[in-house]
Amino acid sequence: MEVEAYNLRATLSGHEQDIRSISALSDGTLITGSRDATLRLWKPSPDEELEPYTCSCTLTGHTHYVGSVASTPSGGVLSGSNDKHVIEWDITSGIPARILEGHENAVSCVAPCAASGQLLSASWDKTARVWDKGVCIHTLIGHEAAVWSVLPLEDGTGRVLTASADRTIKLWEQDRCVKTFIGHSDVVRTLALVPGVGFLSGSNDGTIRLWDLAGECLRVVQASDSFVYNVNVLASGEWMTCSEDRTVRLWDCSSGECIQSITHPSTVWACTPLPNGDLASGCADGNAYVWTRSPSRVAAPDALAAFKENVASVALPAQAMAGDQALDTANLPSEEALIEPGTKEGQLKVVKDSTTGTPMAYQWSNGSRSWEKVGEVVGSKDDGGGGATMGKRLFDGKEWDYLFDIDINGAMLKLPFNRGDDPYMAAQQWLWKNDVDQGFLDQVANFIITNTPGNVPVAAGNADPFTSGGAYRPAPSSASGTSVGNVDPFTSSGAYRPSYAQPPAAAGTDDSVKRQRPAQQVPFIAFDQCKHDTVLAKLEEFNAALAADGVTRPLALNAADMALLGSLVRVLKVGGAVSAAQVTLLLGGGKGPCPLAWPAAQLFPVLDVLRLLVLAPTAAPFLAALEPPLISQLARLMPTSDLQNKTHLAVALMVQRCFANLAYNSATRKLVVSSAGEVLDTLASPIEEGSSGLRLAASTVLLNACLMLKENNTLSGETALRADALQLQTLSLCAHALSSVPAMTLLSEEEALYRLLVAVETLIGLGATTHSLALDLDIPAALQSLTLPEGASPKIKETLERVLATLASASSKQ
Template sequence: MASSYRLSCTLPGHELDVRGLACGYFPEGSFVSVSRDRSARLWAPSSPHRGFVEMHCMLGHSGFVSSVCIIPASDNYPRGLIATGGNDHNICVFTLDNPNPLYVLKGHRNTVCSLSSGKFGTLLSGSWDTTAKVWLNDKCMMTLQGHTAAVWAVKILPEQGLMLTGSADKTIKLWKAGRCEKTFTGHEDCVRGLATLNKTEFLSCSNDASVRRWNISGECLHVCFGHTNFIYSISAFPGSEDFVTTGEDRSLRIWKGGECTQTVRLPAQSVWCCCVLENGDIVVGASDGMIRVFTESLERRASDQELKAFEEEVSEATIDPKTGDLGDINLDELPGKEHLDDPGTREGQTRLVKIEGKIEAYQWSSSEKKWMKIGDVVGSSGATQQTSGRVLFEGKEYDYVFTIDVNESGPSYKLPYNISDDPWLVAYNFLQKNDLNPMFLDQVAKFIIDNTKGQTLGPTNTEFADPFTGGGRYIPGSSSGPVTGADPFTGAGRYIPGSTADTVTLGESDPFTGKNAYRSATAEANIYFPKKEAVTFDQANPAQILGKVKELNGIAPEEQKLAEEDLILLEKLLSVTCKPSVETPTAPQMETLWKAVHLPEDIVFPALDILRLSIRHPSVNENLCSDEATGQFCSHLMKLLNHQGKPANQLLTLRIFCNCFAWQPGQKLMMSHRDQILSQAIELKASGNKNIHIALATLALNYATCLHQVNDIEGKAQCLSVVSTAVEMVQDLEAAFRLLVALGTLISDDANAVQLAKSLGIDSQIKKYAAVSEPAKISECCKLVLNLL
């Protein structure tokens, strides 16, 4: 083995920038590349030693292709699938034997710039629309929302259910079962790439030119510096903690033991992507449209002639000092070529020398023990404005300095521009610097293009613009506490909201089967699921509830106090709704109920209990859950469900939502507000109150029942996320049982839901319940669910 990486082969084929790479599963040693030329290509080894041949070309995007990943082999697709994301907002999924997509995933509202695959065919995508989405086969399972800028990087971790997203908002987020568990901060610019090291550690790279190593606990373990410009891509060596990076400084860098041990310069400014093959070889894609493979193996190394041609290509490249690769240049202080007689002090060290009025850049190679020319520095001749004909602005020379008037009454802004610049990047930076609306991007870029009379080396097609990085710079040929039941006003022993008398206790009649015995181990799954009817909270003592309303009404603020006639109306309402009756509540009774549930938060809980019981009446259900009333009804209850609110109010609000499912209007309301209700309800997972946990589990069960009937896979995904999160927190076995029944209902007769549940790791979460001896229904139900999984 050689001590350093050298060129193995160069693969032409793409016509524009190569923007993404992914190692393949089939054939062995293969990889896939994607490009701005709208194509994806599968490359297979052409011989045992070196070289690759284009095996398959895939077309399906209407814009440039910016990301790619391999979906692992399955029973249906034993050779795996290839997923690509593009600036047409779509994800195309290909087989290995058809140039056209097997299916197209639509849902993102902007460029899909990152993809990652996981077990059971799960796919994670990130987009400029600030969201990430989880897909299973051809369906979107859930949308991850939380970032405030483009999601540039995504990664599914080996630990089931854990996912990472990196964003232009400078943060990384850890997601479990679709919920953000942690936000990592530290990077000072856009996070562009992610790589996993093991189950608990990962790497990130950024436009701030740093690499950070993290523990999923949130701790930054190490920061690596070496690049002199944006880092676009990072990839770890298989089975190792070493890794490689590429970036805007025209380099590939190899990192071992946390240190940069080798820097390989390329004859292209933007080295967009990299991946490491199983044999340790490194594949990189760049802005010149070329794919290059580098190897440590002497067997796979390019011929001496090819190596020399590559070194000459690198040395003849032109380096723009504005890229930040070389730092500030002072012509008067630059030494001559004799400066290269002294060896370098570290791998990748750069020296500039002045030879015959020309500035050349050299880089130290530790393995070769010599200085390698990496290009000629342009735009640094020392010419003045008079001798060069260029325009000075803020001490620097430019080909153009435009005056931009944003509006007639506002100030003018100066916009400097060189013809070697990307007009889109210049426009983006100009808007950022002057705090102007980014909606002007197209207008400013078009202004530049129109006023330089075509003298631009950057692209003039919006289709190929990368407003965050200047990616269009392609130059051809260059480089609370628990509710105890104590009455907060009178002490314990009176009416207790949420007391155990209002729950279904273990050993009572099973609310799911109507039987008082929990069936034997030979029971069939349909004893428990799919659940077909809503579970409601029906236990009540109207006299106690009304008594508490009257008592607390006495200390209510004068303007909110209920009149004597209001209390009579509430008593009548309870009489109507708590007993079998054909009588319908009157409008005045409903108005008084609505007034009562708006009492101050400290004393509203008995009124909420009246609402819990009343909402089971079909007339009340329709009245409060109708289209005209839904907005006020839900928004008021959501305030009471707030995780910082009163536990009694939280508990009773959950039970009200559960009881809404008793009738169709309530079901419709709950389903239309599903995302908001479940998202807020699961925030109560940390409560130490078992009755809150039982109510939360019942809410999930009622949603599961409805979702099974309508077969809403995205809704099932959210509900599975709630079940997965709650099952880790609940201690009460009744709550656990209801979560198991909810899970069984969600995955019954739905292969997609089964796959999603497995990808979230729910099977490993619930195994502990298989060993519960009493009550028998827990282990029995658990085993039935595990069989389905």
Template sequence: MPYKLSATLKAHTSDVRALSTPTNELILSASRDSTAISWQRSSEDPQFKAELVLRAGSRYVNSVAYISPTPDAPKGYAVTGGQDCVINVFNLASPKDDPDFCLLGHLDNVCTLDVTPGGTIISGSWDKTARIWKNFSQVYELKGHQQSVWAVLGIDEEQYLTGSADKTIKLWQQHKLVQTFTGHQDAVRGLALLPDIGFASCSNDSEIRVWTFGGDVIYTLSGHTSFVYSLSVLPSGDIVSAGEDRSVRVWKDGDCSQTIVHPAISVWAVSTMPNGDIVSGCSDGVVRIFSESEERWATAEALEEYDAQVASQALPSQQVGDMKKSDLPGPEALNAPGKKSGEVKMIKNGEIVEAHQWDSANHTWQKIGDVVDAVGSGRKQLYQGKEYDYVFDVDIQDGVPPLKLPYNVSENPYNAAQKFLQSNDLPLTYIDEVVKFIEKNTAGVNIGTGGEEYVDPFTGASRYRAAPSAPAAAALQYVDPFTGASRYVASPDSRPTAPSQSYADPFTGASRYSGVPSASPPAPAAAKILPVPKLVTFKQANVTAMQGKLFQFDDALRHEISTSSLAMYPDEIKSLEESFAYLNLITTSPPSTPPKALTHTHVDAIISVLERWPPSQRFPVIDLSRLLIGFAPEAFSDPGVLDRFSESLFTAAEWSASWTEPIPKTRETNILLLLRTLANAFQEINQTDTTWLNRILETLAQAPYGVLSKTQRVAVATILFNVSCQGLRFPLGLQLRDQTLSLIAKILESETADAEAVYRALVALGNIAYTAKTSQSLSAVQTGEIAQCLRSLPTTFPDPRVKNVCTEIGELI
């Protein structure tokens, strides 16, 4: 039976970049909308529903994988990675907004993930490395590729494959390179295991290759007309592929047995289910399921609607082959059967050129779109002696002639955008915005989309005006979603570092998972991690929900006579609305237009509200503060603003009140948000005000550590860790360093239950010890106290991470 549409799953608001389909009842999808979704169905309801929306990052989420159930996670874990450079792990049995574990180490976009049956995680990144994680700790860093690692595959618990934009595939035994496979002519984008044969790979060269592990190419599958992004294997052993030519293709015995055309520009991901169904993820944000089983096919009306969507597409002439309209046959040519699946035939139906594809499974011609810009269409424009469908004027600044952006609808928009940016010496970090601009203003998807009116991809103006300032350093760490070409921002230390490979959760403080079955082989010795320069922040949030809660509280105050005087004033409402608008834009990945910068007046509005509102209603205001200081640090740059702000936060959280237990739940929540706000006050590229930081550490020292909750203790440890990261970049000064060491010692001496707080405090101590080797040496007393502490901690906390960091610190002192 042919594959036909079974279900259409809509919830994502941007491209679906990755899929995992471990069971017939579970689909995991990752998207550029900064979320991952767990779709589930049951025997009672055969339709997939979006059961969990995982806030998997603040930027694009580009990869997803699944860890099988364990005693701690009876539904398994979802693993995600993206432009935040972080691998987040979510327990599907106990969902919450923040990840259960957070694996740090990669320095750039985590674009691919895989998980072995034993729970080993393999990750690949634009930082040119792959990393192996066991028990949520990094054990190997695989270094050897010259460009981004776009594909990873776990063969077993100790053997791994990696594919790269350097056109090679590498086989690794633990951390040792065993073999390099060469043959692809462009970036390797996907890998799939073929039992009893070897493995398959796909590439931007539009080919799929099947290899033995000895390095021999058994055969090559040709048929895709553009980049091939993703591979999967059916239970039958047949290969399924997806790519930029809008299709999913099924390969049987070396031939394409069916081509499933999609109503989207790109089919980014494909995955197969145990029952043989195929799942695809596309640039239109839709997850689709296709089935060979007639009982699982969609209704006749849904199938007709899908065919109509496919038929309405505008198809670039280059994709189907160029010829003169006058030479094309009429509809009668469709009476003759095709020769093979996927064969494309163009016909002239009146003045419209139509493309039809032979569907050998159904023995029919399927219309796959109207061909745009076939030769003779008569609307080409000349630029530098060549014909283009569009030549846009792009203004970069007043008084400078506009730049020309030429584009043919037959081009891949990313290729056109990359050429435009490179030829005009513009940062490649703008590539996604330029692509959106091209797609918005051309007829690249639907017939009838006008290209005459267009807006600036950055400002929304009718003509593009570049942002006046250079991109932030963080933005330079991701560039080209096709080849992985990127600008690398190195850590301040000259030697390669692996930022904290084994942190659990910087957002909730959940302790690391230790429920791997005892039968699993012992994990190898962990790689060295010190120093760890990358800050840990608490920037994830549902901005819309936060805004709704805050204004709900304001309405409640306003409509009670006794509290109406506490409600926000008009200027405060305006400032907070502008703050939320800023956050909604800045947390979009990437924002369609640069948001208007916030100033001290927005901070003052928050301070004013905090001073009046009752403790039980302050938490959304403090939570807003947490995001504002993380995403808009410039609003706190004026003299005195940061001091007033932090003082109001401590007051709002009732920091100076009695610490007699039990602490009211309201106060506990406000204190937690206060601590997370302080952790977000640190910036990668700017030195924190040391006078302010001295006061903050003095105030934090006032709290009895044992009264703090687990999540609060982790937040305090995170603040100290971020102080130590600052010390790697800028001199802390002896007073500040000694204050930090005193608070670290307080944690290490007082903590008896939570390994995560101890681990973060230890890494902070390790960073300070590392810095002390070259400047501001530790005193003999401090060294002795540290040595004594290191001897006792591994006994109290048998967590391997604690032992490993203690060993590293011991070597440093």
């Protein structure tokens, strides 16, 4: 079949990560959804002399990967995300018009139904949903694994097709499955209508299948040797696919032959036809590419050359090139072999570069009637795939110590791993990259552990890689406290306690005193000391008590989960790298009970582990992905009254220490920045009503918040911290504590007072606005009325004098 070949028209750059989905509006505007959690709208230019497309709008609202986008017949935009939400967008204002909630896992597909005006969504929670004006009217339950695609038949009957990781396709009438289509040997990822015939399906088995609605498979086409991620039907009747193998391919619908194969620099996740006959593809390199058959719209020669060079620069593993024949990279033909034309579109040939001797892969193009370079071949045909075979493997352009084959529901996926990496972290990142269900985490991690004998994860060490400071320093085993106030309120003296009592004097060993610096060099402050073995013993004791009570038994951890929680405490004790499984167990998201849901009387040791966890640099990615956000979860746990109650006091202290540590660790600081008001809202009661230990923790949170205000210029995108409202809130808290809490002047409270004074000093150092606010709040009068106790340390006096002098100077200038 002789047709005009598609050529590059434009490259759309702007996303920070993979483009996972792509669609188009009726006016030709492209919609892209990315792993960077945003959507972008790309307007076609009316002037051919200008850039073909410009980004007209970036839509932010999702908190996780955007896995699916679609346009509605009315010109609207839909998106689905790993945050479990579907969003209907108001593209005029650029904000969500409606958020559809109900799915219990990532949303993998969204689709409008033109005939009914309803919206459809599919999810990893094994269901699809039908929505009408924001309300779920049907939940399609019947698949045994994640649902990857949902497609309305648009025949006026309301019937819907779904495709699933259980390798089946189902036809639904309302919420009833009326037919199941069986044929694919692997995950079915994509569906497309074929008018007058039925529909197409694409699968991880590398095939596309044409079906009629009676259930008969009319044709099977081997579209790729790897996963087929997307299939479309063009207005011309041609089929279009995109695949893991970096290609977009066009297929003759009559013969099933490949018409054109377009190689990209990386995996092609999505493709779509455009109203003007062009095509668009979304790539793992973060770019979208537009392709055209119109000679007048083809990109300039330099742009075409740059794209081809980008494609040719990709490293290709030899084992992926070998196919059914052995690829001996040591005995390859010379470039003269390229004189002979190829026999079919997309045919591959490997030859030796005449200059460097490097094996190079070429692909035959019927359109150009030439061999086009698609990458450099590295390694040998025997590389990779072995479980524990040593030696570097090349995968995704990087070298790895191991390259495993992992079978997920029959799908064979490549899992790279380097010695020294944390198996659970590697497994989690691999699950995210391949959109594999979270339930496989333990199995994948255990596979790595079993097949990497002698692997020891490299510990994160005591140095915070973001600040060069000590992010986490376990307490020496001999550390102890002697204050009578430290007796555990639940058990006898000497048992585990959350240290909510009065801190020792300056000569003591309280961890919070150890980081004092001159005021001009005040650092963020953390609470990082802990008796880890005692914490673990208390966790085990409380878990056993919960299990023994019929009412609380459902909250107790089983033996395996308790062992995993114990491993987390031990990892934190030695400063090692935490795993995704450990974090998931502590904070929820797994299949079992969550310790954060324990009753308040048993909660404080869980929170004590959490305040250490947030200091671990390797935990930051997991904490940032939590839903609901960690700050909100902690704020809900914060007692709002009766802080003299021992249970309330223990929980309040741990919550405040968690807040302080989250702000201390630069890797998690942005979580506090984005919810600073929510954190500050919890401080008034602890400062006014709490014990000296709780007041110290709250004063530390306040100081760390002020330090965040000071450094807000380096926290890109977090402009909320510049708001006058937050400055007023922090200064108001300081003013209240200085004027209305007499206990702040006790000798035993001097460390809390010192941190409060440094907080004020930090705030008024921000400029004229905070100077003025401090004067309006009568902070100078509150400071002047402070009666310092005998024996107050010099640092208290010096800081107080500096703050008063600064405020007096500001006042004289007004």
